[in-house]
Amino acid sequence: MKYSELPYERIDVEKRRNLMKEYLEKFSNAESFNEQANVILDVNKQNKEYHSYAAMASLNFSRNIYDEDAKAEKDYYDSIGPDMIEISDLFEKAVVQSKYKDELSKKWGEKFLIDIETSLKTFDPKIKEMLKEETDLRNEYTKLTAGAKITYKGKEYNLAGLGPFHSNEDRNVRKASIEARFHWFSENSEALDDIYDKLVKLRHKIATTLGYDNFIELGYMRMGRSDYGPNEVANFRKQIVNHVVPVVKKLVQKKKDILGLDHLYFYDGINFKEGDPKPKGSPDHLIKEAQAMYRELSNETGDFFDMMVEEELMDLVNREGKRPGGFCTSFPKYDRPYIFSNFNGTDHDITVLTHEAGHAFQCYSSRNQPLLGYLWPTMEAAEIHSMSMEFFTWPWMHKFFKEETDRFKYKHIAGSLSFLPYGACVDHFQHWVYENPEATPKERNQRWLDLESIYLPDRDYDDLHFPKTGGIWQGQLHIYQMPFYYIDYTLAQTCAFQFWIKNQQDSEKAWKDYVNICKAGGSKSFTKLVALAGLKLPFDDGCLEDVVEHVSKWLDKVDPNKL
Ligand SMILES: [Zn+2]
Numbered sequence: 001m002k003y004s005e006l007p008y009e010r011i012d013v014e015k016r017r018n019l020m021k022e023y024l025e026k027f028s029n030a031e032s033f034n035e036q037a038n039v040i041l042d043v044n045k046q047n048k049e050y051h052s053y054a055a056m057a058s059l060n061f062s063r064n065i066y067d068e069d070a071k072a073e074k075d076y077y078d079s080i081g082p083d084m085i086e087i088s089d090l091f092e093k094a095v096v097q098s099k100y101k102d103e104l105s106k107k108w109g110e111k112f113l114i115d116i117e118t119s120l121k122t123f124d125p126k127i128k129e130m131l132k133e134e135t136d137l138r139n140e141y142t143k144l145t146a147g148a149k150i151t152y153k154g155k156e157y158n159l160a161g162l163g164p165f166h167s168n169e170d171r172n173v174r175k176a177s178i179e180a181r182f183h184w185f186s187e188n189s190e191a192l193d194d195i196y197d198k199l200v201k202l203r204h205k206i207a208t209t210l211g212y213d214n215f216i217e218l219g220y221m222r223m224g225r226s227d228y229g230p231n232e233v234a235n236f237r238k239q240i241v242n243h244v245v246p247v248v249k250k251l252v253q254k255k256k257d258i259l260g261l262d263h264l265y266f267y268d269g270i271n272f273k274e275g276d277p278k279p280k281g282s283p284d285h286l287i288k289e290a291q292a293m294y295r296e297l298s299n300e301t302g303d304f305f306d307m308m309v310e311e312e313l314m315d316l317v318n319r320e321g322k323r324p325g326g327f328c329t330s331f332p333k334y335d336r337p338y339i340f341s342n343f344n345g346t347d348h349d350i351t352v353l354t355h356e357a358g359h360a361f362q363c364y365s366s367r368n369q370p371l372l373g374y375l376w377p378t379m380e381a382a383e384i385h386s387m388s389m390e391f392f393t394w395p396w397m398h399k400f401f402k403e404e405t406d407r408f409k410y411k412h413i414a415g416s417l418s419f420l421p422y423g424a425c426v427d428h429f430q431h432w433v434y435e436n437p438e439a440t441p442k443e444r445n446q447r448w449l450d451l452e453s454i455y456l457p458d459r460d461y462d463d464l465h466f467p468k469t470g471g472i473w474q475g476q477l478h479i480y481q482m483p484f485y486y487i488d489y490t491l492a493q494t495c496a497f498q499f500w501i502k503n504q505q506d507s508e509k510a511w512k513d514y515v516n517i518c519k520a521g522g523s524k525s526f527t528k529l530v531a532l533a534g535l536k537l538p539f540d541d542g543c544l545e546d547v548v549e550h551v552s553k554w555l556d557k558v559d560p561n562k563l
Pocket residue numbers: 355359382383386
């Protein structure tokens with residue numbers, strides 16, 4: 001069945017509430033462990049249905065933010081979100097009080113109850129209205145950024161459409177297009193500050209209403225993190241400063257030589273004088289190549305990607321009215337994932353495709369997991385699947401980049417490593433923001449600039465006014481939409497680099513370990529999945545240092561002037 005043919009419905013909240021009452025009664029009156037387990041599976045089936053429809057509504061709107069019907073469906077699902085949490089909260093409360101708790105834990109693993117206990121700590125009927133407000137504010141951000149109309153050289157672009165100019169080989173084009181981007185942000189900075197200010201204060205209030213000091217602890221629980229906390233994360237960020245920032249400094253020097261420039265400014269985002277490598281061919285051609293690639297990589301990926309193509313489970317190319325960014329979503333009722341992206345003719349199109357295909361492949365591989373909560377792992381683990389897939393597909397990159405393949409690889413590795421300090425900066429910033437919910441927008445911007453000087457000491461904005469005021473973080477949608485979802489990329493990148501190394505040493509074993517953790521889905525926590533993959537835990541001393549050593553040795557060996 002094609003995506004457009006998948007049945008979609010609006011869920012009726014009152015019907016759900018009544019149905020849940022019946023389940024609760026059955027659950028409480030159950031006279032055996034098996035009876036209770038069956039009720040849990042019935043509820044699970046209902047939840048799968050709800051999550052599928054909500055995901056479809058959200059996706060359809062992302063595909064065309066000007067479609068009024070799609071907007072109405074998404075608004076509907078947004079509006080019932082807190083009610084649905086309340087309904088499932090009632091059932092979860094009964095599960096943690098079950099007299100068969102030990103047996104349930106034995107059947108589905110310890111994570112089953114840990115997940116439920118964590119989820120219970122993030123909700124109380126008292127915060128229901130505030131959750132609705134939070135969703136509205138998130139939507140305001142999407143509406144504002146997705147609707148950006150930027151005039152550049154007499155033509156109108158959205159934020160993604162303007163992207164290719166930022167990596168143009170002509171410095172003037174790069175600078176002027178970035179100026180156009182920042183001009184838009186500068187004109188909207190007050191509105192963006194206002195949305196964020198409300199979000200921070202609201203999240204703080206939600207947290208204190210639930211009995212926490214501030215939003216940080218709650219934010220971690222919302223991310224489902226059960227086996228590490230802010231201290232481990234702070235220590236990991238410190239390791240990035242110590243081990244990665246110096247290597248990135250060296251890369252900046254190298255880039256100056258490659259580009260033949262005395263000094264690098266923020267708008268010198270390209271990696272090669274002639275411009276960054278570009279995928280060769282139309283999007284349709286690239287997808288055909290990707291299909292051939294996934295057939296060669298393994299049987300599992302071949303079947304998976306054929307299905308994605310045949311069932312039209314991808315919307316890849318940028319167009320007017322599409323929400324910016326790339327993501328993978330899923331419809332658990334139908335055992336299907338979906339990939340959304342905004343191809344704009346840059347090398348990023350290929351990394352976003354392999355990245356999101358990694359997420360989708362994992363989610364499809366774990367479709368036989370018994371519980372909805374076990375389909376997806378927590379995000380720092382999920383990003384291992386996606387970022388490692390970017391590396392597992394390396395042997396086929398010539399299909400997309402032809403004579404520019406080595407350039408792509410150099411850029412990919414150098415870029416992935418250089419990303420780590422940025423990722424840590426975004427994370428550090430958010431910790432500060434939620435520790436200081438009363439800070440003014442101006443103080444926030446100043447804090448961002450202070451952190452930039454630690455993590456990104458070589459950034460020079462030249463005379464670009466807007467980023468010099470410290471407002472550049474407003475373009476990072478995670479900061480608004482999914483607080484604390486960012487360090488995940490740096491933890492996962494550290495693991496993905498390990499898969500990259502492993503794949504060079506023993507590709508069969510590396511692939512087997514990868515498929516194993518894909519199938520495990522969310523049945524284990526982050527640290528346990530890392531162990532299952534046979535990787536070192538990023539928090540452990542020496543892990544990042546080893547990885548960086550290996551990566552920088554590889555980078556040292558490449559003479560980019562010969563690429
Ligand atoms: Zn991802």
